[in-house]
Amino acid sequence: MRVVVQDSPFDLGVETEKFAQGCSASGAIVTFTGVVRDVAGGLEVMEIEHYPGMTQSALEEIATQAVSRWSLEDALVIHRHGPLRVGEMIMMVATAARHRKDAFEAAEFLMDYLKSRAPFWKREVTSDGAAWVEAKAADEDALDRW
Amino acid sequence: MDVLYFAWVRERIGLPRERVDSSAATVMDLVEELRGREERYAAAFADISALRVAVDQELVDFDTSLNGAREVAFFPPMTGG
Numbered sequence: 001m002r003v004v005v006q007d008s009p010f011d012l013g014v015e016t017e018k019f020a021q022g023c024s025a026s027g028a029i030v031t032f033t034g035v036v037r038d039v040a041g042g043l044e045v046m047e048i049e050h051y052p053g054m055t056q057s058a059l060e061e062i063a064t065q066a067v068s069r070w071s072l073e074d075a076l077v078i079h080r081h082g083p084l085r086v087g088e089m090i091m092m093v094a095t096a097a098r099h100r101k102d103a104f105e106a107a108e109f110l111m112d113y114l115k116s117r118a119p120f121w122k123r124e125v126t127s128d129g130a131a132w133v134e135a136k137a138a139d140e141d142a143l144d145r146w
Numbered sequence: 147m148d149v150l151y152f153a154w155v156r157e158r159i160g161l162p163r164e165r166v167d168s169s170a171a172t173v174m175d176l177v178e179e180l181r182g183r184e185e186r187y188a189a190a191f192a193d194i195s196a197l198r199v200a201v202d203q204e205l206v207d208f209d210t211s212l213n214g215a216r217e218v219a220f221f222p223p224m225t226g227g
């Protein structure tokens with residue numbers, strides 16, 4: 001299991017390849033990538049703030065849960081912070097399991113928990129000004145299914 | 147203890163962290179103390195349903211004890227992913 005919090009970009013292809021090479025017992029590898037999308041008014045920059053002391057441990061706790069619950073061979077979480085532009089990758093998760101159902105479910109679980117239990121806050125700056133992205137009730141509700 | 151603020155809580159209060167000498171028994175008692183300080187604190191803590199809190203970097207409820215706590219952080223609901 002690997003959890004990385006960084007401000008620099010990551011290479012999705014390189015990370016996925018490296019992850020897959022270490023998972024010889026897995027027939028299924030799922031990756032998800034979150035990308036900065038444009039918004040009405042044109043996004044100048046998305047700033048991601050985080051809680052340095054807590055981020056790493058919160059992500060590790062979530063990843064550990066996923067690994068044990070779905071018997072994953074391995075899991076990877078990379079999450080960036082700092083200023084990001086449209087099209088840049090914010091984060092990725094990868095899961096490796098014997099079969100695809102476990103890999104897909106574990107990746108969804110990771111994403112649902114990352115959204116509302118990892119201490120990151122997004123702020124969108126457009127030509128109209130800056131606004132903190134509000135958490136959606138649906139994101140909190142999504143945790144109930146697990 | 148150290149009290150940390152993130153995102154709009156940090157902006158509203160005007161600083162990212164501060165040292166607070168408090169004998170508050172619970173998180174909610176600390177919130178009441180801070181609310182009583184100045185208008186900017188009262189504004190930031192007006193609606194605690196819009197806030198989350200971590201004690202020593204673990205997400206907790208507002209009725210959690212502060213006994214032995216070294217670090218308390220207040221922030222809005224998280225928007226990771």
